[in-house]
Amino acid sequence: QTIHLSEYKVPTYLVDTVDLCFQLYDDGARVHSTLSVRQNPESKDVSAPFTLDGDSLNLERVTLDGKALVAGDDYEETGEHLVITEVPSQFELTVVTWIEPQNNTRLEGLYKSSGMFCTQCEAEGFRCITYFPDRPDVMARYRTRIEADKATCPVLLSNGNDIDRGDLGSGRHFVTWEDPFPKPSYLFALVAGDLVEKQDTFTTCSGRDIDLRIYVETRNAAKCEHAMDSLKRSMRWDEEVYGREYDLDIFMIVAVDDFNMGAMENKGLNIFNSSCVLASQETATDLAFQRIEAIVAHEYFHNWSGNRVTCRDWFQLSLKEGFTVFRDSTFSADMGSPTVKRIEDATLLRTAQFAEDAGPMAHPVRPASYMEISNFYTLTIYEKGAEVVRMIHTLLGPELFRKGSDLYFERHDGQAVTTDDFVKAMEDASGRDLTQFRLWYDQAGTPLLTVSDNYDSEQGVYRLTIQQTIPDTPEQTNKQSQHIPFALGLLGIEGEALPLRLESTGDAANAPTERVLELTEASQTFEFYGLAQKPVPSLLRHFSAPVRVVYPWSREQLVFLMSHDPDGFNRWDAGQRLAVDVIQSLISSPETAEIEPRLVEAYRALLADLSLDQALVAKMLQLPSEAYLIELADSPDVAAIHRARERVLSHLATSLRDELVACYHANTGGGAYEVTPESIARRSLRNTALSWLLLINDDAGRDLAVKQYSDADNMTDRMGALRALVNSDYAAERSQALADFYERFQDDPQVVEQWFAVQASSDRAGQLPQVQTLLKHAAFDWKNPNKIRSVIGVFAGQNLAAFHNPDGSGYGFLADQVCRLDDSNPQIAARLVAPLTRWKKFAPTYSALMHKALGKIRDKPELSADLYEVVHKSLEA
Ligand code: ZN
DSSP: OOEEGGGOOOOSEEEEEEEEEEEEETTEEEEEEEEEEEEOTTOSOTTOOEEEEOSSOEEEEEEETTEEOOBTTTEEEOSSEEEESOOOSEEEEEEEEEEOGGGOOSOOEEEEETTEEEEEOTTTTGGGTSOBOOSTTOOEEEEEEEEEETTTOOEEEESSEEEEEEEEETTEEEEEEEEEEEEOGGGOOEEEEOOEEEEEEEEOTTSOEEEEEEEEOGGGGGGOHHHHHHHHHHHHHHHHHHOOOOOSSEEEEEEESSOSSSEEOOTTEEEEEGGGTOOOTTTOOHHHHHHHHHHHHHHHHTTTBTTTBEESSGGGHHHHHHHHHHHHHHHHHHHSOHHHHHHHHHHHIIIIIHHHHTSTTOOOSSOSEESOGGGGOSHIIIIIHHHHHHHHHHHHHHHHHHHHHHHHHHHHTTOEEOHHHHHHHHHHHHOOOOTTTTHHHHOOSOOEEEEEEEEETTTTEEEEEEEEEOOOBTTBOSOOOOOEEEEEEEEOTTSOBOOOBSSSSSOGGGSOSOEEEEEOSSEEEEEEBOOSSOOEEEOSGGGOSSOEEEOOOOHHHHHHHHHHOSSHHHHHHHHHHHHHHHHHHHHHSTTTOOOOHHHHHHHHHHHHOTTSOHHHHHHHTSOOOHHHHHHHOSSOOHHHHHHHHHHHHHHHHHHTHHHHHHHHHHTSOOSSOOOSHHHHHHHHHHHHHHHHHHHTTOHHHHHHHHHHHHHOSSHHHHHHHHHHHHTSSOHHHHHHHHHHHHHHHTTOHHHHHHHHHHHHTOTTTOSHHHHHHHHHSTTOOTTOHHHHIIIIIHHHHHOHHHHTOTTSHHHHHHHHHHHHHHHHOHHHHHHHTHHHHTGGGSOHHHHHHHHHHHHHHHTSSSOOHHHHHHHHHHHHO
16 A cells, blocks of 8 residues: 555654563563653644554553553554554553564564564564554654563663663563653664673763763674774764764664664664674775775764654655765765765766666655655665755855754754755755755656757857756656756866856956856756867766766767866766777677777776876776666667677776786785775775786786785785686686685675675676575575675676576576565565566566566565565556
């Protein structure tokens, strides 16, 4: 059943306080919940029954103001609700439920992971713990008492401050926690288990000492330092950049092995997927270090953007997620290389979010309807939502944006609000009219900007015409033009940045060399004066809006921009466009096409010029991914794309063989391991060079890889060598390295996940039969989302040539696994199915088979609501 934003009603009853007592046992848990409830003065529904949400609960008792209620007479239990027929305007309700965390495989609500109790309540998991009006606009103050066995659960945690603890006899004990800040139920958390505590402190800007604690299993005690440092950096950054100080005396992070997503921002008690918090030089790659820093920051930043100011309803999810992703992305840019971070964000957006926006599940940043909210934790809500906030930042400038965020936090502290409230605060603080801009929240689909230009040599005027169109998406046609900030520059023939004069008068010396044009109409023409020659345009600098740009670039212009554009992002982008163009022309005429010599020369220049920012060079050397090439194509033939890309890669590697060897050596050595942009770039360059050399069966490259594999003192280099070997034709070296790697790291689940993933992503080691063997491996675990993702998710999402095998075997395989998982963990099943939902996009031979596989899932008996929504929407699209 579908829920509509237009049907939003304020809650009929409000809950002021929640008093919880958890009695945890091996065979289940009893939950006593006492709510103080009153009628909502703003609700028109007077004398309505009080309806609470519940899911898979065993109800033991209900009392109202101390009086036991009778089933059938005083209350009714339907599948999903507890309805108290008659209630006074103010009352105290106690509900006692029995639940079985040890049998909870959905990993929503209270469940067990490696023997410890933990929770995940966002979005609607609290109702799996007790009956409650489980919606974010019901905010209450929580007190939580946890009783458990002392030996198996020495550590008992919940939100807020611990205010009481004691012994209960017979080997049991309790701790009571109190959270002074009113919060929605989705921010509730509880952890009970045998954990070690890593402790540190942070002194806030106003001089308060905050107790910081990271809780992990004993074997992970040495892997918390990076997360702790990241946390302290995040706390400082949020004070400096947003003026946000932490508000409780204690901040806790817990690492959990079985977790459906990355991490969760529960008030004062963040719970993390182990893979998003634990790291050491030997076990985590540079990418993992950066990811951990970003996720720790993201969850910490939610304390203000999400917890202090929360969402009125789940249609507003991007209010907290889009804003918080924007915040963590700016933080990461400040901690490392801003250009590289922008490239990574734009790549994710253009590859995966654009695909989502063009597919059957396309939805606006603020959706108008949904069936299962778990399906809407999407790239659109998170990443496109962050781009929308970034555009506000661009339009207002940093000072007014900060005024706007200050106003937003001040005005709405302690409230549950909407994306509209956010935009309103930005408008009020800046005096800008964002009426048209709001369409970004309501219209789905990626705007397409078609740019054309001409140069009038007589008048020295360069004219740029930009047309915008927004494609139709499910349930939305004939869209209005959006307000788009479009950053650009113009380059002269020497590569010099030209002054951008929008008027014929005025003096060139004062004109800026970069401008943000504001597009608001279907077609607009801009004139630039005083230009002696036709310039080369550098369009949509820094990816200033989440849009596609079409302009008839010549290869010569792209080569020119690759080496001259002062905007690093656009240098990279020009290289990508050139490579895309070269690969695409190989696809359309595979036999005849010669591979563009200017591409080779451009790469040669990149490898040779040590004065360039090496972090940018490392990015520029990465060819556009298969996923991106598929996204760009109209009716993609995956096998042809794969072959063409491989051909370009090996042509580059063959032509640049000596430069690659030199690059490898130039970036080897250089002191102790550190995680800085410079040393990350060195490792990236070295590992790219290595992988290219192995691709062309270069024996010297093979020897370097074997040596690097065994000598490595860090995971980036060890994994770089392993990956190069796994993707090579050196079968003996590949098996030997894989066996050694497993042997070395078999006791570390996070590394075993990487071992699965490197195989499942390889077109050499990850063909379907090999992937099926991985599923039978002793370390594979059908109950652990990370293992599922690292084999099945990686195969279907990253090993595209194997997954899209023209015989349809990859599709059938995915359908089978999705059906199997739907019974134990529907959220994971509904996420894994995503690659099949894009069936319509592909060339007919593929799409027919993908459609068939989806049909197989649709016909499964007892489809979960999660999977039902995704499968039906994509079949009906
Ligand atoms: Zn978030």
